[in-house]
Amino acid sequence: MTTNRDTDIEIRLLIEAIYLKYSYDFRDYSGASIKRRILHAVGQFECRTVSALQERVLHDPSMFMELLQYLTIPVSEMFRDPSHFLALRNEVVPLLRTWPSLKIWIAGCSTGEEVYSMAILLREEGLLERSILYATDINPYSLERAKQGIYSLQNMHQYAENYRLAGGRRDFSEYYTAAYGNAIMDSSLRDNVTFADHSLATDSVFSETQLVSCRNVMIYFNKDLQDRAFGLFHESLCHRGFLVLGSKESIDFSAYANQFEALVRPERIFRKS
Amino acid sequence: MSSAQAIVIGASAGGVAALFEVLGRLPPTFAVPVLCVLHLPQDRPSHLADVLQRRLRRTVREGCDKERIVAGMIYVAGPGYHLSVEHDLSLSLSQEDPVHFSRPAIDFLFESAADAYGGQLVGVLLTGANQDGAAGLARIKQNGGLTIVQDPREAQVALMPEAALALHRPDHILSLSGIGQLLATLEPSAC
Ligand SMILES: C[S@@+](CC[C@H](N)C(=O)[O-])C[C@H]1O[C@@H](n2cnc3c(N)ncnc32)[C@H](O)[C@@H]1O
Numbered sequence: 465m466t467t468n469r470d471t472d473i474e475i476r477l478l479i480e481a482i483y484l485k486y487s488y489d490f491r492d493y494s495g496a497s498i499k500r501r502i503l504h505a506v507g508q509f510e511c512r513t514v515s516a517l518q519e520r521v522l523h524d525p526s527m528f529m530e531l532l533q534y535l536t537i538p539v540s541e542m543f544r545d546p547s548h549f550l551a552l553r554n555e556v557v558p559l560l561r562t563w564p565s566l567k568i569w570i571a572g573c574s575t576g577e578e579v580y581s582m583a584i585l586l587r588e589e590g591l592l593e594r595s596i597l598y599a600t601d602i603n604p605y606s607l608e609r610a611k612q613g614i615y616s617l618q619n620m621h622q623y624a625e626n627y628r629l630a631g632g633r634r635d636f637s638e639y640y641t642a643a644y645g646n647a648i649m650d651s652s653l654r655d656n657v658t659f660a661d662h663s664l665a666t667d668s669v670f671s672e673t674q675l676v677s678c679r680n681v682m683i684y685f686n687k688d689l690q691d692r693a694f695g696l697f698h699e700s701l702c703h704r705g706f707l708v709l710g711s712k713e714s715i716d717f718s719a720y721a722n723q724f725e726a727l728v729r730p731e732r733i734f735r736k737s
Numbered sequence: 738m739s740s741a742q743a744i745v746i747g748a749s750a751g752g753v754a755a756l757f758e759v760l761g762r763l764p765p766t767f768a769v770p771v772l773c774v775l776h777l778p779q780d781r782p783s784h785l786a787d788v789l790q791r792r793l794r795r796t797v798r799e800g801c802d803k804e805r806i807v808a809g810m811i812y813v814a815g816p817g818y819h820l821s822v823e824h825d826l827s828l829s830l831s832q833e834d835p836v837h838f839s840r841p842a843i844d845f846l847f848e849s850a851a852d853a854y855g856g857q858l859v860g861v862l863l864t865g866a867n868q869d870g871a872a873g874l875a876r877i878k879q880n881g882g883l884t885i886v887q888d889p890r891e892a893q894v895a896l897m898p899e900a901a902l903a904l905h906r907p908d909h910i911l912s913l914s915g916i917g918q919l920l921a922t923l924e925p926s927a928c
Contacts, residue, residue, distance in 0.1 A: 468851075468852060468876075468879070495824055495852075496823055496829055496831075497829060497846075680832060687827075712801070712815070
């Protein structure tokens, strides 16, 4: 019989094996959530144990890519938490205008909804042309979908509502073309976007930035890994640059709490002090 | 008198009144931390923590990501996120798919807390029209914890307690007042 302790040992071994073989580092993710996701995958792949899954993942890279879809939670929305984007527009954009050119890093961009939201906001505020956006993630499937910018038409109704609540004043359908049940995003929105594979767990800073948006990624990290990521953002951000987080994420419990001040605390908008 | 490091409580339909009834019986100095998941609408802010705090005159907070669990506190899961307990006895939030149509899900809290606290955990499942929590409660039992199910005959909606009873035999099947009285005798155990 497999006890709970056995399962915990197997999970540690699987994560270690993934790191050694594929260099994806999940060792410092929040334990409870990753355990659930691995056990879910064990069921979906019809493996008897986590060890059985490990054997398949170790010997078959395509199996690892499938498992990665479970490990990364690729869910997103356009203008997710509209009040956050409204605060970006009202409180942050006026300050962004003071820089002649902008570099913006969207870390953990998943399938790209956040990137297009940001690009739309910047375009409406006249800032997109002088901006470079770096959109990074560890999941190559998600990055590919982000680059394509094709989403289910069904979701557009809700996104349009989010957009409106986020202070959007145009008709949201101007930003996409509908075809075969899909919404194809206006490709000029990504003219200034560079999509790249980058891990907050293993990679280093690649550019100076004025704004970093890392939303709904840090909750999956433990404190040590959060601190690593905050360290990267701190290093990347220029003097008085902005860091924006997901609505349940905070810098307060981190080692970097004193290096940032809250600009709009309820919307998780911080500024390098 | 027995001891515990934490209490987890799950409830759904009819849960607010049931929670008041149970938590209201705990003395003001009650030191064992209590963590609650009540099914809520996902898309709007919840006032559950405020409402409980005012009624109970105890400190009640929505659990934050990476927050350390503190003695004497009551935590509730906020809407839209699963709440878990980590091995270092801090809280974490996540947005995996809903379980039994619920996020927060009772199973998430129960299963993670069962792993973190082992035999030092008390799990309580109350009224509800949903199967959530049954698997989690069984896991608490499996890991050596104490399990309590509200008597389905008394529950406002019996489905949730019944689903739990179908899966394992809890240590106690009690009325709300009985649950409150039993919990009130618990002492915090040394970590
Ligand atoms: C829930 S999605 C968030 C998407 C988007 N930011 C939003 O808020 O809607 C989390 C994303 O974080 C990515 N991620 C997980 N670990 C990462 C890491 N170490 N470095 C960069 N991205 C990571 C996942 O691949 C996933 O796409």
